[in-house]
Amino acid sequence: MAGSLGRICKGLKRLGSLIHPSASVSVRATFARTMLGLPSSFFLKPRDFSLPNSSWGSEMMRLYKHYNSQCEVEMEGGETREGPWQRLPSYNRFLKYAPGGVYLSKIIQSKARLFTRNCRDPGATFEYALYFNSEEQKCVGIFQAGHLLEGPPGHVHGGAIATMIDTVTGAHATILSGPVVTANLNINYRRPIPLGSTVLIESSLDKKEGKKIFITCKVTSSDGSKVHTDTTALFVSIGVSHLLLGS
Amino acid sequence: MAGSLGRICKGLKRLGSLIHPSASVSVRATFARTMLGLPSSFFLKPRDFSLPNSSWGSEMMRLYKHYNSQCEVEMEGGETREGPWQRLPSYNRFLKYAPGGVYLSKIIQSKARLFTRNCRDPGATFEYALYFNSEEQKCVGIFQAGHLLEGPPGHVHGGAIATMIDTVTGAHATILSGPVVTANLNINYRRPIPLGSTVLIESSLDKKEGKKIFITCKVTSSDGSKVHTDTTALFVSIGVSHLLLGS
Numbered sequence: 001m002a003g004s005l006g007r008i009c010k011g012l013k014r015l016g017s018l019i020h021p022s023a024s025v026s027v028r029a030t031f032a033r034t035m036l037g038l039p040s041s042f043f044l045k046p047r048d049f050s051l052p053n054s055s056w057g058s059e060m061m062r063l064y065k066h067y068n069s070q071c072e073v074e075m076e077g078g079e080t081r082e083g084p085w086q087r088l089p090s091y092n093r094f095l096k097y098a099p100g101g102v103y104l105s106k107i108i109q110s111k112a113r114l115f116t117r118n119c120r121d122p123g124a125t126f127e128y129a130l131y132f133n134s135e136e137q138k139c140v141g142i143f144q145a146g147h148l149l150e151g152p153p154g155h156v157h158g159g160a161i162a163t164m165i166d167t168v169t170g171a172h173a174t175i176l177s178g179p180v181v182t183a184n185l186n187i188n189y190r191r192p193i194p195l196g197s198t199v200l201i202e203s204s205l206d207k208k209e210g211k212k213i214f215i216t217c218k219v220t221s222s223d224g225s226k227v228h229t230d231t232t233a234l235f236v237s238i239g240v241s242h243l244l245l246g247s
Numbered sequence: 248m249a250g251s252l253g254r255i256c257k258g259l260k261r262l263g264s265l266i267h268p269s270a271s272v273s274v275r276a277t278f279a280r281t282m283l284g285l286p287s288s289f290f291l292k293p294r295d296f297s298l299p300n301s302s303w304g305s306e307m308m309r310l311y312k313h314y315n316s317q318c319e320v321e322m323e324g325g326e327t328r329e330g331p332w333q334r335l336p337s338y339n340r341f342l343k344y345a346p347g348g349v350y351l352s353k354i355i356q357s358k359a360r361l362f363t364r365n366c367r368d369p370g371a372t373f374e375y376a377l378y379f380n381s382e383e384q385k386c387v388g389i390f391q392a393g394h395l396l397e398g399p400p401g402h403v404h405g406g407a408i409a410t411m412i413d414t415v416t417g418a419h420a421t422i423l424s425g426p427v428v429t430a431n432l433n434i435n436y437r438r439p440i441p442l443g444s445t446v447l448i449e450s451s452l453d454k455k456e457g458k459k460i461f462i463t464c465k466v467t468s469s470d471g472s473k474v475h476t477d478t479t480a481l482f483v484s485i486g487v488s489h490l491l492l493g494s
Contacts, residue, residue, distance in 0.1 A: 094400045111394040112442055115404035118372070118395035125365070147358040148365035151413075153341045157362035158417070158429040159410025166398075166405040182405040186433040195359055 044102045050090035050130065055123020056144060059198040059222045063142040067131045085140075088130040088171060092117035116167055124148045128164065130171050139172035141201035142222075145193060155192040162187055164201055165217055165231050172203040173213040173235035180213065180235040187231045198222045203233075211237040291349045297337035297377065302370020303391060306445040306469045310389040314378045332387075335377040335418060339364035363414055371395045375411065377418050386419035388448035389469075392440055402439040409434055411448055412464055412478050419450040420460040420482035427460065427482040434478045445469045450480075458484040 052064060073083040091097060092113050095105045119125040127144040143164050151157030166182055173180045193199055199219050206214040217231040299311060320330040338344060339360050342352045366372040374391040390411050398404030413429055420427045440446055446466050453461040464478040 094397070112397040112401065113395050115396045115398060115407050118397075148360050149362045150341070150359040150365075151362060152428065154359065157410065158413040158432065159406065160362050162409035162413070162432065162434075163404065163406025166409070170405070181399065181439070182436050184433070184435050185405065185409065186431070187409075188431050189429050192428065 045089075046091045046093075046096035046102045046105070048089045049092060049117045050087070050128065053122040053127070055127060055146075057196070057198060060127065060142060060144040063198065063200070063222060064129060067129075067140065067142070071131070084135055085131045085133050088132055088175075090117065090128070090130065116163060119146075119148065121148075126160070126164065128167070130168060132172070132175055137176070137205040139168055139175070139203040141168035141203070142198065143201055144198045145195055147195055150195060152192060154195055156195060158187075158189060161189070161193060161219065161229060165219065165229065165233070168201045169203045169215045169217050169231070169233040170235065172205070172215060173233075176205060177208070177211075177213050177235070177237045179238050181238055182233070183212075183236045184234040185231060186233075187229055189229050191226055191228050193219070193228050199228060200224060206232070213237070292336075293338045293340075293343040293349045293352070295336045296339060296364045297334070297375065300369040300374070302374060302393075304443070304445060307374065307389060307391040310445065310447070310469060311376055314376075314387065314389070318378070331382055332378045332380050335379055335422075337364065337375070337377065363410060366393075366395065368395075373407070373411065375414070377415060379419070379422055384423070384452040386415055386422070386450040388415035388450070389445065390448055390466075391445045392442055394442055397442060399439060402441055405434075405436060408436070408440060408466065408476060412466065412476065412480070415448045416450045416462045416464050416478070416480040417482065419452070419462060420480075423452060424455070424458075424460050424482070424484045426485050426487050428485055429480070430459075430483045431481040432478060433480075434476055436476050438473055438475050440466070440475050446475060447471060453479070460484070 052061060056064070067085050068087060070083045070085040071087055072080045074080050091101065093101075093105050093110070094114065095101050095108060098104055116126045116128070123144070124146040125148050127146065128141050131140045131142075132138070133140075141164060145156045145160070149156050149160040151160070162185060165187060166185060169185075170180065170182060200222055201217065201219050203215055203217045206216050208214070213235045215233045215235065217229075217233060219228040219230075220226060221228070299308060303311070314332050315334060317330045317332040318334055319327045321327050338348065340348075340352050340357070341361065342348050342355060345351055363373040363375070370391070371393040372395050374393065375388050378387045378389075379385070380387075388411060392403045392407070396403050396407040398407070409432060412434060413432060416432075417427065417429060447469055448464065448466050450462055450464045453463050455461070460482045462480045462482065464476075464480060466475040466478075467473060468475070
């Protein structure tokens with residue numbers, strides 16, 4: 001499968017070079033459909049798993065609305081412009097982040113699913129949404145912990161917390177530096193997280209040194225008053241081919 | 248639920264004090280059934296999820312047989328005695344580790360499931376078995392990574408690896424010191440783990456200082472030739488009531 005992926009990525013790169021990056025999605029879609037005979041499904045957006053569902057509790061919805069309201073700011077005269085925060089989409093296969101991801105995932109069939117999005121039962125495991133603030137170089141995750149994430153009785157497993165920390169800090173490092181791999185996670189567990197509760201995961205850039213991205217991350221109660229964990233994380237930039245083909 | 252748990256644990260403690268700990272399980276069961284009118288289902292063993300199933304590949308089976316063969320040693324004359332390793336059972340609810348766990352889990356119904364045993368599809372997520380060597384003070388996990396644990400394309404999510412490290416080192420610390428909570432995990436990710444592969448997780452006691460248990464842990468390829476991660480872990484002993492009631 002790795003070989004096929006490599007070839008398809010090269011193909012996508014060639015396709016991308018035909019179309020100027022500043023062109024709008026619809027212009028690029030029309031161009032590609034016309035010139036390359038690609039079906040319209042190539043340009044369909046995959047399902048975004050970070051949108052609210054019936055399992056989201058009131059605290060999760062409050063935080064979602066809080067950050068969403070800062071993604072678009074209303075100007076005088078009723079017009080809107082981009083706000084300080086940007087919501088990041090979340091898919092259940094890595095492939096779906098590529099251009100034409102829905103189409104690609106039909107071609108390259110695999111049973112593999114992203115660990116944090118592998119459960120079909122809403123609310124049972126990881127419910128979360130991520131936001132990025134380019135001005136402050138910060139990333140935030142809002143996370144509601146489902147009943148299938150148990151470690152100590154009634155509380156979230158340390159590995160599930162580590163998974164969400166890796167997810168938020170990894171997304172943050174990727175936005176800052178392109179494809180990365182986790183090199184180190186150093187997590188201090190201060191206070192257990194009750195199952196069913198909603199927490200905030202705040203990721204801040206510490207420094208960048210060459211290919212290394214140093215990040216600090218805090219998991220707190222949704223009002224920020226209690227610290228559940230604090231973490232330092234190190235990521236290393238890698239090439240796309242390295243990411244797809246492994247090492 | 249926490250209140251009920253506390254009361255039930257006190258009850259179990261009282262029940263336990265009636266029966267001498269050196270009595271065999273069957274003697275204690277007969278005593279309790281007779282004296283206390285407990286149904287026989289109280290003494291049923293819960294399902295052990297660390298036994299082989301149809302999803303286990305050849306490498307997982309090889310390691311399982313390797314460690315299992317060292318749990319019982321044949322003596323001269325054909326008799327057997329305990330070997331250096333001991334296989335640890337693995338249940339999908341914490342309650343099931345308590346005496347009468349199957350029965351308790353029927354009384355205290357909950358949708359909560361242990362994170363690493365929450366999937367009904369064999370082979371899809373975490374397949375593992377744990378062994379303890381009391382002479383060497385070591386714990387070993389054999390782990391086959393399923394297709395729903397994906398992080399980087401075709402490879403295991405850093406959070407899923409952290410989850411297995413927490414599981415093996417946490418079980419190790421619990422054997423050494425009774426109930427514990429994870430205080431720190433410091434994980435260096437050296438080499439990605441391909442989905443579907445089987446790895447070894449070796450946990451060694453570094454030192455004990457009061458309530459603190461310091462452990463080191465390596466995840467390697469199944470033949471030990473490649474290091475995937477190395478970790479230091481810190482656990483802190485806590486009381487059973489603290490574990491059940493949270494903080």
